[in-house]
Amino acid sequence: MRESDYIEIGQLKVAKPLASLVEKEILPGLNIDADQVWSNFEKILADLAPRNKELLAKREKLQQQIDDYHLAHKGADWNAAAYKKFLKAIGYLVAEGADFEIGTQNVDDEIAKVAGPQLVVPVMNARFALNAANARWGSLYDGLYGTDAIATEGALAPGKAYNEKRGAEVIARAAAFLDQAIPLSKGKHADASGYKLDGQNLLAIIDGADIPLKDPSQFLGTRQSKAGQGYLFANNGLHIEVVIDKSDPIGQQSGAGVKDVVLEAALTTIQDCEDSVAAVDAQDKAEVYRNWLGLMKGDLQSSFTKNGKEMVRSLNGDLSFQTPDGDNISLPGRSLMLVRNVGHLMTNNAVLFANDEEVPEGMLDAMITVLCALHDLNKESGPRNSRAGSIYIVKPKMHGPEEAALTDELFDRVEDAYGLERHTIKVGVMDEERRTTVNLKECIRAVQNRVVFINTGFLDRTGDEIHTSMQAGPVLPKGDIKGAKWLTAYENWNVDTGLETGFSQKAQIGKGMWAMPDEMAKMLEAKTDHLKAGANCAWVPSPTAAVLHATHYHQIDVFSVQDQLKSRAKAALDDILTPPLLGGRNLSADEVQHELENNAQGILGYVVRWVEQGVGCSKVPDINDVGLMEDRATLRISAQHIANWLLHGLVDEDQVMQAMKKMAAKVDEQNQGDPAYQPMADNFDKSVAFAAACELVFEGANQPSGYTEPILHRRRLEAKANA
Ligand SMILES: CC(=O)SCCNC(=O)CCNC(=O)[C@H](O)C(C)(C)COP(=O)(O)OP(=O)(O)OC[C@H]1O[C@@H](n2cnc3c(N)ncnc32)[C@H](O)[C@@H]1OP(=O)(O)O
Ligand SMILES: O=CC(=O)O
Ligand SMILES: [Mg+2]
Numbered sequence: 001m002r003e004s005d006y007i008e009i010g011q012l013k014v015a016k017p018l019a020s021l022v023e024k025e026i027l028p029g030l031n032i033d034a035d036q037v038w039s040n041f042e043k044i045l046a047d048l049a050p051r052n053k054e055l056l057a058k059r060e061k062l063q064q065q066i067d068d069y070h071l072a073h074k075g076a077d078w079n080a081a082a083y084k085k086f087l088k089a090i091g092y093l094v095a096e097g098a099d100f101e102i103g104t105q106n107v108d109d110e111i112a113k114v115a116g117p118q119l120v121v122p123v124m125n126a127r128f129a130l131n132a133a134n135a136r137w138g139s140l141y142d143g144l145y146g147t148d149a150i151a152t153e154g155a156l157a158p159g160k161a162y163n164e165k166r167g168a169e170v171i172a173r174a175a176a177f178l179d180q181a182i183p184l185s186k187g188k189h190a191d192a193s194g195y196k197l198d199g200q201n202l203l204a205i206i207d208g209a210d211i212p213l214k215d216p217s218q219f220l221g222t223r224q225s226k227a228g229q230g231y232l233f234a235n236n237g238l239h240i241e242v243v244i245d246k247s248d249p250i251g252q253q254s255g256a257g258v259k260d261v262v263l264e265a266a267l268t269t270i271q272d273c274e275d276s277v278a279a280v281d282a283q284d285k286a287e288v289y290r291n292w293l294g295l296m297k298g299d300l301q302s303s304f305t306k307n308g309k310e311m312v313r314s315l316n317g318d319l320s321f322q323t324p325d326g327d328n329i330s331l332p333g334r335s336l337m338l339v340r341n342v343g344h345l346m347t348n349n350a351v352l353f354a355n356d357e358e359v360p361e362g363m364l365d366a367m368i369t370v371l372c373a374l375h376d377l378n379k380e381s382g383p384r385n386s387r388a389g390s391i392y393i394v395k396p397k398m399h400g401p402e403e404a405a406l407t408d409e410l411f412d413r414v415e416d417a418y419g420l421e422r423h424t425i426k427v428g429v430m431d432e433e434r435r436t437t438v439n440l441k442e443c444i445r446a447v448q449n450r451v452v453f454i455n456t457g458f459l460d461r462t463g464d465e466i467h468t469s470m471q472a473g474p475v476l477p478k479g480d481i482k483g484a485k486w487l488t489a490y491e492n493w494n495v496d497t498g499l500e501t502g503f504s505q506k507a508q509i510g511k512g513m514w515a516m517p518d519e520m521a522k523m524l525e526a527k528t529d530h531l532k533a534g535a536n537c538a539w540v541p542s543p544t545a546a547v548l549h550a551t552h553y554h555q556i557d558v559f560s561v562q563d564q565l566k567s568r569a570k571a572a573l574d575d576i577l578t579p580p581l582l583g584g585r586n587l588s589a590d591e592v593q594h595e596l597e598n599n600a601q602g603i604l605g606y607v608v609r610w611v612e613q614g615v616g617c618s619k620v621p622d623i624n625d626v627g628l629m630e631d632r633a634t635l636r637i638s639a640q641h642i643a644n645w646l647l648h649g650l651v652d653e654d655q656v657m658q659a660m661k662k663m664a665a666k667v668d669e670q671n672q673g674d675p676a677y678q679p680m681a682d683n684f685d686k687s688v689a690f691a692a693a694c695e696l697v698f699e700g701a702n703q704p705s706g707y708t709e710p711i712l713h714r715r716r717l718e719a720k721a722n723a
Contacts, residue, residue: 432457467706643700
């Protein structure tokens with residue numbers, strides 16, 4: 001950026017789009033002036049930016065020591081005891097202190113007391129971000145009808161017009177769900193010819209008999225809405241609305257006239273400024289912050305055309321029901337929102353400090369996303385994000401307790417800057433770097449009075465697993481890395497540590513993303529495992545996935561699972577520390593080529609949209625044509641994987657380049673319908689996207705912790721400049 005793109009405020013240079021956003025859009029309505037923001041930020045930077053740098057240098061130093069260790073032990077049998085001793089000696093593994101329990105206060109029930117799906121969404125995309133905020137409630141009928149949760153072939157195939165057979169299957173499945181979540185004392189919901197109120201009780205009418213619920217207290221109230229007559233129930237703290245309309249064509253398909261079963265779905269949503277977002281400069285950052293501001297003020301809107309229709313999307317209001325006694329029940333219409341800031345690594349030219357250095361982007365995120373959230377904190381009427389008066393920030397990619405302590409101090413300082421009570425800002429800790437996993441208890445201690453979640457971000461964690469042990473040998477194929485013992489041990493260790501430090505009913509123990517957005521049948525089958533493993537929330541990629549995943553929390557009472565897990569033996573650190581190496585296993589040339597091409601396809605399919613169109617999260621078909629959610633973390637895995645096989649000679653540079661070129665042609669084909677797309681295959685020398693993808697692979701072993709963002713950011717800036 002040029003000198004003229006900034007305005008000087010004290011010792012800072014603030015890019016004009018950001019300075020204007022703060023002054024003209026964020027600050028009005030807050031009792032804070034721009035000088036308070038920037039002068040405090042200047043002091044925070046002076047005190048904390050040098051520490052940030054030192055900690056990044058420490059990452060590099062430790063990685064170098066680990067690389068040297070593996071090089072010195074090349075060919076030797078794996079010696080877990082010696083390795084652990086070494087990690088302690090270099091300060092990678094720190095000593096565990098005395099037992100403690102977290103002391104976080106003022107946490108909303110959606111986080112502490114009720115278990116449910118957690119949706120993640122790129123906040124830079126207002127249309128999606130609004131949709132996510134509104135995904136607190138979703139139609140089970142739509143979730144079943146519109147996905148492969150019900151067979152998509154044969155008689156039940158959706159087809160172009162409404163398929164009554166599919167509809168009947170949806171209605172039967174939803175009724176079976178009600179039998180499980182709110183069972184009748186006798187008979188089945190599917191056999192009900194109607195529902196009626198009798199005093200405090202909701203009765204189903206079956207064969208002329210009045211049948212109460214098995215547990216009548218599950219019925220809470222009613223409402224009359226545009227959709228029909230709503231009956232409200234609760235199970236495991238989650239709400240269900242059964243909507244009756246016997247005049248509706250869908251309602252007429254069931255005896256009781258059930259037009260829909262609406263579930264409380266995305267209980268919480270992470271509005272993401274990080275891995276699902278491509279924000280590389282002041283303009284982009286302003287866009288990100290503006291959307292978050294709109295969510296916190298409650299006035300964000302997005303206009304778009306869908307199926308030929310102009311639409312305006314805004315935030316839903318609260319829902320209102322009446323108890324049989326006539327009292328009002330108000331339920332949030334919006335998901336409780338957290339905001340994921342970026343980690344400690346990247347800098348951004350949206351603000352320059354000291355000798356025109358770019359500011360640490362995570363510090364800017366903390367300063368501005370909290371400022372935006374003050375609008376919610378100060379609200380005196382209307383829907384609020386946090387009724388408990390907290391601001392929720394998710395902090396990704398921290399390496400170990402010192403980095404967690406830096407976050408804690410940064411949040412202290414931001415609180416002081418804005419006159420907030422200590423620990424108003426809460427933190428969700430992504431357990432997604434190996435040094436955080438193995439020192440998790442000490443990481444939690446560092447943020448013990450503000451921590452509201454620990455989440456196994458297994459995607460970044462897999463990337464870090466490969467990078468940390470880069471020199472130890474070639475890793476297993478990607479699919480098998482998931483099956484290796486480190487991963488189960490890491491997942492269990494996270495739960496064990498959370499329970500040990502008192503998370504149950506105080507904070508979330510979260511599990512990772514379902515990365516196959518179209519494979520809902522598989523998700524319905526597999527994602528109960530997260531609850532059985534003790535997680536009181538798990539990530540989903542879309543509102544529809546949130547609705548379907550919500551059914552799992554009706555099947556399993558996670559808090560009693562957690563009670564049972566408290567007494568098991570803690571997962572083994574030695575297992576976590578065992579790298580997922582090929583060892584003596586030989587792969588055929590075909591297996592190697594298949595793995596290489598699959599990785600290359602994923603990398604190119606994602607990177608081309610990131611670099612040239614600024615799309616941070618995409619669905620990209622893998623080599624078997626399964627659409628995968630790709631973000632920077634999945635990119636990190638694929639790039640590190642090829643880099644690892646290159647380093648250890650399983651593939652050579654020519655072979656990798658050929659695979660990249662072959663897959664670039666395939667990705668071009670896949671994107672043929674996109675008018676904004678610029679093909680790579682006839683343009684290898686000039687395509688910035690192709691160059692970025694190659695750089696990620698060929699320079700992958702040298703990237704800090706194997707991260708993709710330094711290359712992505714640089715190449716995106718280049719593509720923007722070219723455009
Ligand atoms: C490792 C990690 O860090 S994981 C965390 C980061 N990942 C994420 O945030 C995933 C976010 N998800 C997404 O971006 C998308 O679901 C994708 C890219 C994975 C798949 O997208 P597609 O299936 O191609 O969605 P598509 O573009 O067809 O949109 C379908 C509809 O779903 C909605 N939608 C899709 N994902 C989301 C979401 N996460 N939140 C809200 N709405 C969503 C869109 O708004 C759209 O509805 P609309 O037309 O009414 O606005
Ligand atoms: O952020 C999530 C992850 O899996 O990485
Ligand atoms: Mg991650």
